[in-house]
Amino acid sequence: MxxxxxxxxxxxxxxxxxxxxxxxxxxxxxxxxxxxxxxxxxxxxxxxxxxxxxxxxxxxxxxxxxxxxxxxxxxxxxxxxxxxxxxxxxxxxxxxxxxxxxxxxxxxxxxxxxxxxxxxxxxxxxxxxxxxxxxDTAFHRGHPWVNDTFALPRRFYEEGVRRYGFHGLSYDYITGVLARSEPDLAAGRVVICHLGNGASICALRDGQSIGSTMGFSALDGLPMGTRCGQVDPGVLLFLMDQKGMTAEEITALLYRESGLKGLSGISSDMRTLEASNDPRAAEAIDYYVFRLAREIGAMAAVLGGLDGLVFTGGIGENSALIRARALERLGFLGLTLDPAANAANAQEIGAGPARILRIETDEEAVIARATRTALTGA
The missing domain is CATH 3.30.420.40 (ATPase, nucleotide binding domain)
Incomplete structure (x- = not known):
């Protein structure tokens, strides 16, 4: 076989x-x-x-x-x-x-x-x-122009400086699960949070990507294991002009030394931080939760409302603490957590006008399907 x-x-x-x-x-x-x-x-x-x-x-x-x-x-x-x-x-x-x-x-x-x-x-x-x-970028190629561009001279957009979005294989898989098991929800306004060592959030309407927290690179949006997430571009100019840092040094800083690792000075692994009594670990988690709630709210605004919220990825699937703390900030969106279901890592972990789900992603299944299609033409 x-x-x-x-x-x-x-x-x-x-x-x-x-x-x-x-x-x-x-x-x-x-x-x-x-x-x-x-x-x-x-x-x-x-x-x-x-x-x-x-x-x-x-x-x-x-x-x-x-x-x-x-x-x-x-x-x-x-x-x-x-x-x-x-x-x-x-x-x-x-x-x-x-x-x-x-x-x-x-x-x-x-x-x-x-x-x-x-x-x-x-x-x-x-x-x-x-x-x-x-x-990973393919899932987002139908973005509206306003979610695909930066406010730079237009020639840069034509040269490829645009918002690409990432984690598309994970979003593809979750969208397929929703289409099969929750077709009414899949046809509505859904925000999916892919939270792992890399992390992003995607806003979908009728199964189509409308907006993403990640942009030109896999640095933007949420703080990640070792990546900074959103940062004022003026900081980068300051690092170049006042600190004399080279492009290579800034790249290493933003991709490998920032995020949870940089904030805590301890680890890039959320499991390690949750188990730590070090106040720096608690502060790193506080920042992560703050940005997570902020970006969920932003994606809900992109959609003009919210029918469902999905958590996936290593942290999204396994950290009841992160889910609970983020949702504490989001009651104004009609999000109500079921503490027992959340602690048990159930699939449905909330109630209210906007549903809250935890779904395990499977990027490998999407890759296998694509390979099978290329082999058989079907």
Whole structure:
């Protein structure tokens, strides 16, 4: 039976899964890349990898997928964070397409190089498999112009300086779940919060992306594990002019040293911060919750109201504390939390005119579907 492998490289993780037909037969991830990384396989004890980078993580994954799964590998599906202004759907990764995507690396330096490194490795290890890219930016390509542009001279928009939006594979999956299980809600005004080491919020009307907190890069909007989120551009000018920082130094600061890590001085991992008694951890969480509530309100304004709110992603799915504290600030939107359901990580965690849901995302399922479609044409 032909198999499909999916590779989903995030800023601090590498998730993978093996599929036969529509069934996932193997799955796992390497988490905490850049720190004390470990390989997690379904049904197996964690394997410590030490201070692994993405390349070491990928080597561990490729070694893990072979045993125990029969059949040739027909396709490899890749999460590609940035697809540029024109890609609105997955596509086969030809050498020309790969070169084009590599040119977008400055737009997503934490992700694009790792995504494309996975492509290069998979082409070497599985030379007969079809390589398919599924793009995080594709889901947002129908944005209204006012949500797609910046107030800069128009020539920059034509040159590609625009709001792209990210986490599209996750939003695609959640939108599909809603369409199947909650069609009335899916046809309305829904805000989805993808909260993980990377975090963003998407406003949808009738299943279509109308606005996103992320913009030109994966830096904007919410504070993240190591990324700053929204920051006054004047701060960047100050860092350049008064502090003499180079573009490379500012890039490292904004992408790798800010967010929860920078605010707390402790960790980029929300689990660590929630367990800490250090007041700096509490302050980092306070800021995170403040910005989360603020951006949910902003996305509700983009939609002109709110029918449903969905939490997903590692933090969104697992942190009852973050959900509860954000919702404390949002009663004016008709959001009422059910504390018991929230503590139990139930799917429906609230009541009122606007529903509140917790739905586990599955980006790998979206990647596998795209790869299967490319293989079969169906």
């Amino acid at each position: 032909s198999r499909i492998l999916t590779l989903n490289a995030g800023s601090s993780s590498l998730k993978f899964s093996v599929w036969a037909q529509d069934s996932r037969v193997q799955a796992g991830q390497v988490e905490r890349i850049g720190g004390d990384a470990r390989l997690l396989l379904d049904g197996s004890a964690p394997v410590a990898l030490g201070p692994a980078d993405h390349r070491a993580a990928l080597t561990a994954v490729l070694a893990a997928i072979g045993p125990g799964v029969d059949g040739p590998l027909a396709g490899v599906g890749h999460r590609i964070v940035h697809g540029g202004p024109d890609r609105a759907r997955p596509e086969v990764l030809t050498p020309e397409a790969i070169a084009d995507l590599a040119a977008l690396a400055p737009f997503a330096p934490l992700h694009q190089p790792h995504n494309l490194a996975c492509v290069a490795a998979a082409r070497t290890v599985f030379p007969d498999a079809l390589q398919v890219g599924a793009f």
